[in-house]
Amino acid sequence: MLTIRGLHAGYGKLHVLFGIDVEVPSGGITVVVGPNGAGKTTLLSTIMGTATAFQGEVLFEGIPITGLPPHEVARHGISYVPQMKNVFADLSVLENLQMAGYMLPRDETQAKASQMLDMFPVLRRFVHRKAGTLSGGERRMLAIAMGLMKKPKLMLLDELSTDLAPIVAKKVITEVARLRNELGMTILLVEQMAKRALEIGDTAYLLVSGEIRFAGGARDLLHDPELARLYLGVKEA
């Protein structure tokens, strides 16, 4: 569904990614793991058009989207849930959902928003509260709901479980698996909490210092003792 070929990217003069090849197959969860500063977030930013691609190309369903501004990338059916600041803190929960469905017609936005509130009943209580007042877990739920609002074909999720209490983090990851199982959503998930993400993932990439060190099945990466020990902090059981 999403194909990245020989991508060199970064910010201004800062070169972060060095010739990346990634293939996101339709209908599954592709996990990108790797240590801090490996360029995971830059990868997503480049797809969305907020970081600069120096070389290489990004194809979405065969159409090149390299270097398009964010709102046009979004129009192609890609939604992005950033790691930090993934909700509009000053807007109410409902306004957040409306903004997320900015490209939809008005009545469809309403319908979709109530559908989201059904899917994440936690949020229903806070519809008119400012998103800045939600708890960490509730905020992630809202962020995912916002990602789903525009009926995307592909969701980019950045470090969804970071900074959350372990139980909440597990819940959020389970929620991601549900998106695939129940909605058949295609997901590109970037995670530092590698183990849990790889457990639900289908395809996996290991990104180290801006280069791909491993590409293959998520289970294979999880069970590769050498790589797991070196980069993922997975202890051998």
Added chain:
Amino acid sequence: MTTGNGAASRASEFFLRREVLITVALLLVLTWLLVSRGVSLLLTILIDFAIFTIVTLSLNLEVGFTGIPQFGRVIAVIAGAFAVGAIPGRLLAWFMGLPHGLSYAEDAVNYKVVPQLSEVLAGNAFLAVVFFLFSLVLAALCGAAIGWLASRPAIRLREAYLGISLLAFGDFFMWAGHNWEPLVGGTTAVFVPDPFRIVWGYRFQAVVITMLVVTLLIYLYVERLTRSPFGRALRMLRDSDVAAGVSGKNIVRVRTQSLMIGSALAAVAGGMYVIYTGTCTAIGFTRLTWTFWPWAYMMLGGIGSNAGVVLGVLLLTTMRSIITVYRFKLFGFLTVWGIDPLWLEYALMGLVIVVVVLFMPHGLIPAKVEPILPLGRVKKALERTAQG
């Protein structure tokens, strides 16, 4: 490695050619002006050039090398101008037994006292020189004091807030001088004793030469200063507060010193300007002329480049003079609607800023990106490691 050096030298050749081309063209234009318009226009251009070169160099020291958003350059210029307008004349009057108190700046008193003082200076070369030098030193001291005052908020405030505060206080000082008569005459100008009366007949030429000499000295001083360890500390600070803090430079002290030196230089320019015109009119020290014009000069020349500043000032002062002198010949069609083409001067300065910002952000002579360590020391260190 060789290709990199080749590219670098080719690039430097290109810039060299561009600045040489502009300089040659400028000199040709100036010669043509001299031939067609006589010497006095050239002298006027040179005076503007000298005064504004000093002001712009001082601005460049603070903006280009230190990274302070100095939108209140006029404050220091005013400090120098008001000091020279108010103090040396009073001291001389006191010395001569003439009115020297608050009433010195009163209209009716001032226009009688000052010509007498000028007469005294005209008859005594030594006194005239002392008077001139004292005026400049006094201006520099007042400027340094203002710079110190400005450095207090400059340490605390963030970029935009600091720039706006400096701008607002520049306006305030102008209005204060305009309203408080005992300082420099308020709404009417205070006259300034003329130390150049002694070369009567060649006064204009003498003023121009003196100012150019002072400008040259200041240029050499600024150039040396920015190449010294102090200059390196400034650039380090500009590029990263944190890095400079880590490497042990005292941020507060270096910023304060830069502001004090810059303000002192601008004040010298203000003082010289007042001596040249022979009067000090508070309302003439607008932020447009003494803050925004120097910003335009600096941006055209290249922020952080002393040589660029000189070229920028020369280019724009010449263009402004051409507009003033040839405005009816070149833009005479505007007079059909009763429009004085002199207003094009504003448009010219505005366009220069816009064009520079959009198309040549580094100016005519871009500042060289120098390694923080002097090249000599790096080479020595490399040699030592190679031997070891």
Added chain:
Amino acid sequence: MMPPWLASGFIYASALALTAGGITLLYITTRTFNFAHASMATWGFYVAYTGTALYGGSPYRYFPLVFLFGSLLGVICYFGLNRPLLRRQAAEITLMMSTLGYDLILLSGIQMYCDYLTYTHKLFARRVTMSVYDFQLGGTSAASIILPLIAIAFLTALHFFLVKTKFGVAMRATIENPVLAGASGINADAVYLASWVIGGGMASLGGAFMAMAMTGTPVIGMMSIPFMFAGAILGGLYSLYGGILGGFVVGLAEYGGVYYLATRVGPWVLGYRMAIPLLIMALTLLVFPRGLAGVAWRSVPRAVIGRLRGVGT
């Protein structure tokens, strides 16, 4: 019946509320500290003056035109200068300088236009008393009642636009989080353009207001831009409503303070009236170096209580 100082004070304060609000709006959307607000305001005054002097009627008739003209100036600035620089991710100081260049070009235009009015229409265009075109309402000048009402109506409309309309909410969303807004499909360019339309219009409208309280000159905007900035800074630069309120407070404080001091100390203080807004700004910055918005208001009570308990350090 209002005392005259309060009447002029209301007009002036409304003018500063609009202009300071415009400066704040442009800053929070485009990171641009707009120097061109000065000449945009002056152009607003000259549009109102031209209409009134040449085509008659009250100055208020021409306010919609004033607003549109300001918007036009804003749109030109956006497409000509601001957008290319924003795309290049220029530094704040570069954005600021670019508007200074634009301001000088506009100022040049204003001066030429004054020459034109003087020559062709035999008007004293460089010293204009707009209040002669005003009428009396309940014993005071109509402007002192009508202008604050217009300002309130306009700002209420702006508030509803930002809260109730889809695009208004999108503007707030972009101000808060440009990246997420872009990812949601909101076109940031459209938001920037809208803020230049609104901000430019507010600047010109403010300039037309200002000339009802003081003599209109080609430098009316240039003279008062420090106070527009002072209002924006007092409001904290990061909150639109703060900027509007800041402008109003600065304007009213200047007129009130000068009136009080002139009657108590002597009329000579009139010459130093600009010290009042500057003092307000300086004191604000002295206590809060990032302006009022830089203060974490929510944590203030907790910090104070913490101190009292002796654990706040």
